[in-house]
Amino acid sequence: MEAHLIPAVPSSVYYIADFITAEEEAFLLRSIPSNRWVPLSHRRLQALPSRLTTNNTLLPSPLPAWLEHPVLERLKSLDGMFGDAPHGINHCLINEYLPGQGIMPHEDGGAYHPVVATVSLGGSTVLKVSQKRAADSAPAGTLEDPSSGAGTKTWRILQEPRSLLITCGSAYTETLHGIAEIMEDVDLSEHTVANWSLLGDRQHFVAQGGRSERETRISLTLRDVKKVSGLGAKLFGKVR
Template sequence: MTDSPLTSQIPNLPQSLHYYPAFLPQPTSSTLLQKILQTPKPKWTHLSHRRLQSYPTSLTATTNTLITPPSSSPPLPEWLTEPMIPRMQELNIWAGAPHGAPNHVLVNEYLPGRGILPHEDGGAYWPVVGTVSLGGVIVLDVYEKRMGGGKGRRVGRVLLEDGSLLVTTGDMYTSYLHGIAEVTVDEDLGPETIANWELLGDKDRFKGGRSERGARISLTYRDVLKVVKVGGGFLRK
């Protein structure tokens, strides 16, 4: 991965997590957030603790396959690709991936007090995730993975700012778990406790040590390994 002059590698954590503040600067970030929040309700899948959208569609439940529409209709809508995918490609994030670019995006919404249990993203994808954060700030916790897959010790905390990009790959993808605590305030924030403190776009905002959660949208970009193209055009609208 090519790094900008100030390295984006998050220190004091296993390799490799990279953090890019202001990957989507204002006003691009808030324009995109507003657009997503206006998505009609039926497009969202409601889970017990958050809601999400899958583009171009969700994977098949049994074989984790992405069934894509005919090649004439773009698999991902432009509002999810521009400018994010070209910018990620400039950073060489998808250089080794089978499709050379992400072909799948999950849009997750977290309201204050909501989170996601520690988990790994698994083998359906090329082992790279690009996470773009929009709106509220959140802390992502990283845990060791026990034999058998359970959660071990917490090894670090990463603060994700509005407009930032987090790239998870290497050991971080395969051998660790990540999760977001269900709290309304992230506390105990500082250079000793937040692994990407020196890489933050606006450290001053957190120097009081706490950050109130606000509504946050994350866009997680991945390359699904198994893709089946539906040809013929009979599905075309």
């Protein structure tokens, strides 16, 4: 995994270009249930196997079979990234962003084991990662954009379709992440993109003059919810 570590960003964020093939991407896009979307004002999402209860507990149910190959299988083979997670991986949040849509800077918080894997499908986007300020150490949830804070360190991570991003360690606990609500990401270069050297197709962005028009993007964010209600923990134990 060391070869995939994004330099300069707080430790540890890994980027793997072409984590899945174009055929696998098409299979995943076909498999996402069309009747489970929850519309939000700026995007839509669905949670598999279900949303967490009010006290951040997951009800007992396995992840759908279509996530097993290639996504879960391949994640399990990544040098024990989820090795310390109590159940392996038991939750997948699916976000869909149309051009111009994004997500406010936030942290994923304490409901999850502090490792998150994001598989990107469809379009490219820039994830903005920023160092939390003291004032951001509030309870987990959606936070105001900290980019106006003087001296706040930020990094840009370009997520190509079919890539995998893994965030853990102090990057999980000490940073916020968000996606700007814009139609096009601009000024993409080795000087402005933290994972430039790890991109699968840098030339594509160079040829576009450092610009990338947003297209519909779907992300699968895979995590381990720490609290599973009693029966579930026994029936659907560690996914390894």
